[in-house]
Amino acid sequence: MADFKPVxxxxxxxxxxxxxxxxxxxxxxxxxxxxxxxxxxxxLTLESSTISAMTELCINNLSAVLxxxxxxxxxxxxxxxxxxxMDNFAEMNAxxxxxxxxxxxxxxxxxxxxxxxxxxxxxCIALA
Numbered sequence: 001m002a003d004f005k006p007v008x009x010x011x012x013x014x015x016x017x018x019x020x021x022x023x024x025x026x027x028x029x030x031x032x033x034x035x036x037x038x039x040x041x042x043x044l045t046l047e048s049s050t051i052s053a054m055t056e057l058c059i060n061n062l063s064a065v066l067x068x069x070x071x072x073x074x075x076x077x078x079x080x081x082x083x084x085x086m087d088n089f090a091e092m093n094a095x096x097x098x099x100x101x102x103x104x105x106x107x108x109x110x111x112x113x114x115x116x117x118x119x120x121x122x123x124c125i126a127l128a
Contacts, residue, residue, distance in 0.1 A: 009068035012061035013037035016115050024069040024128060033082065033123040034061035035116060043116055051088045051120065055095035058122040063099075071126045073099055078125040081108040088119060 006020035013034060015021060022031040036044040036054035039061075044054050063073050079100065083092060089108065100106075104124070114121050 007065060007069040009064050011039055011064035011068070013039060014041070021065045022069050024071075027128050029066060029069045029071045029075075029126045029128055031062055031065050031124045031126070033080075033121040034058045034065070035114065035118045035121050037061070037116070037118075039064075043118060045117075046119060051091040052095040054118070054120050055092045055122070056099075058120060059096070059099045062122060062124055066124075066126055069126075069128070071128055073126075074102060075127040076100065076102075076104045076124045077127060079104055079106040080123045081106065082111050082114060082121040083108065084111060084114060084119045086110045092120060 004023050004025045007022035007024050007029070008020060012021055015032065019032055022029050036049070036057045038057065044057060059073070066072050081092065083089060
């Protein structure tokens with residue numbers, strides 16, 4: 001079996017299921033998807049927030065997980081964004097580009113639904 005360790009931090013939303021916030025190997029950090037949920041468990045909704053704020057919270061959660069794993073947003077090489085409607089693409093993209101100046105590879109797909117009824121989830125892979 002490969003040598004890896006699960007990553008957990010109280011500075012990001014706790015997993016909604018039986019999985020790690022990330023798994024760290026000697027060279028790579030694989031982050032689980034982050035939804036717009038605060039470290040205290042408050043889930044942002046479209047009724048109370050914006051896609052921009054939700055995108056920022058997802059990325060801030062990823063940043064906290066990466067930091068706990070000994071990495072950072074600047075070391076991200078691949079991002080996957082999941083949206084429940086592409087109507088939110090432009091607003092998500094405007095918030096996203098503030099964090100990823102180095103332009104990692106990215107996929108963005110529309111999905112039918114996401115956990116907890118949120119409209120966005122973001123996951124990434126980073127160098128250790």
